[in-house]
Amino acid sequence: MSTGMDAMWTAAGSEDSAAAELRRGPWTVEEDVLLAGYIKAHGEGRWNELARLAGLRRTGKSCRLRWLNYLRPGVRRGDFSPQEQLLILELHFRWGNRWSRIAQELPGRTDNEVKNYWRTRVQKHAKQLRCDVDSRQFQDVMRHLWMPRLAERIHAAARASATTSSASSTTSSEHAAATLHPMYRPNNSLLGPMSDMPSPDTTTTWSTATARPSSGALFPSNQVSMAAAAPGCSADWSAGSASARSDDMFDGSWSELLARACDDGADSLVFPDFGLGESRDNSWSLDDIWSQHQY
DNA sequence: AAAGCGGCCAACCGCATGGCA
DNA sequence: CTGCCATGCGGTTGGCCGCTT
Incomplete structure (x- = not known):
């Protein structure tokens, strides 16, 4: 693919040839635009050369990482489902x-x-x-x-x-x-x-x-078994997920409870039998x- | 309101691997 | 076979941000 962009990248590259040492740290919007634009025009690969020709004062490694982890189309962000x-x-x-x-x-x-x-x-x-x-x-x-x-x-x-x-x-x-x-x-x-x-x-x-x-009926044996494993604890398994954020469904009483279970007597801990063998x-x-x- | 603290995440670093001359 | 280079991978870290005191 040969477009007007080629001249732009060439010019950027020649400017860069006299540039100072490599940049590090967070990427700027301008750098992102340069990188994404260059890859759109020329494709991925040969990252060291790409970084130089795109006019980026970054290592090829850094460009590759930025592209794969952040700029690449289809990258999804946010909480894990x-x-x-x-x-x-x-x-x-x-x-x-x-x-x-x-x-x-x-x-x-x-x-x-x-x-x-x-x-x-x-x-x-x-x-x-x-x-x-x-x-x-x-x-x-x-x-x-x-x-x-x-x-x-x-x-x-x-x-x-x-x-x-x-x-x-x-x-x-x-x-x-x-x-x-x-x-x-x-x-x-x-x-x-x-x-x-x-x-x-x-x-x-x-x-x-x-x-x-x-x-609610899925884990009745949880409550029984864990209460038996840690007498005196109020094993509030069903309440944990109601208020906790999506990825912290066990925050709350479970931590304290299981901390006891994971102590020395862990081998005697009775888990609910899910039939998993x-x-x-x-x-x-x-x-x-x-x-x-x-x- | 401000300082301290801890969690989270983007980015870096070093090593491993594979391709090629 | 060997050395070089590019790339990939996993571990680590620095800094931002939100929460707590």
Whole structure:
């Protein structure tokens, strides 16, 4: 592609040849415009050369990072949805700190965002519980409490969405499907066929899910088991999500409660039985979580 | 109102990897 | 085979911003 822009970039590059040392720190709007404009005209790649020709006093690395994490079309920002959070937890169990690999399964999200989410939200909870984020105890907390709760939240949102759209021209199952992340589609490439999962593309299955009664009854065993594990605590599991922000569904009494559970007696902690089997071999998966939410 | 504090996130840094001459 | 270069990845950090005191 050869346009009038070429002269502009050339001129900018020649000006830059005599420029001072490289800039660092936050990017300015002008730099963003230069970078995006150059890439629009010439495409990505050869970042060092790109930085020079675009007239940017930045390293190629810096340009690449700015483009991939911020300027690139399709980059999504803002809070992670429950679907995304659930997927991050699942994939981190599977792949560990392979942020770029995990981010590939979250369209529009960058490895940096996923990494920051893990370090701020997830590790924060581990810290509150005085557990190592890689410890068996914390993994059990995520597996038995956090992930099922996320799954339930997703179902609840889908149900609410289906209810509010019942008068529309589309069917409730179609509407619910539209609200779901692609990972919940039956033929998701990552998770395989997932025939057990609620299938928004299958009216029968999803209609059954939407007909399920209120979510409050989902975790009765939580309350019993955790109260038994930490006598004297008021395990207010149902209230936590009502007022907390979307990604802090367990803030509040749960932290104190689980902190006790994660102390020395953690091995005796009785988690609710979601029928997932033992996690010693780490062989459980999101399928297991979902299969427990079939109604 | 202002200072202190902590959380969050954008950006940087160092290392690993792959392609190519 | 080896060295160089570009790119990718994960860990780390600096600074902004909102909340608390």
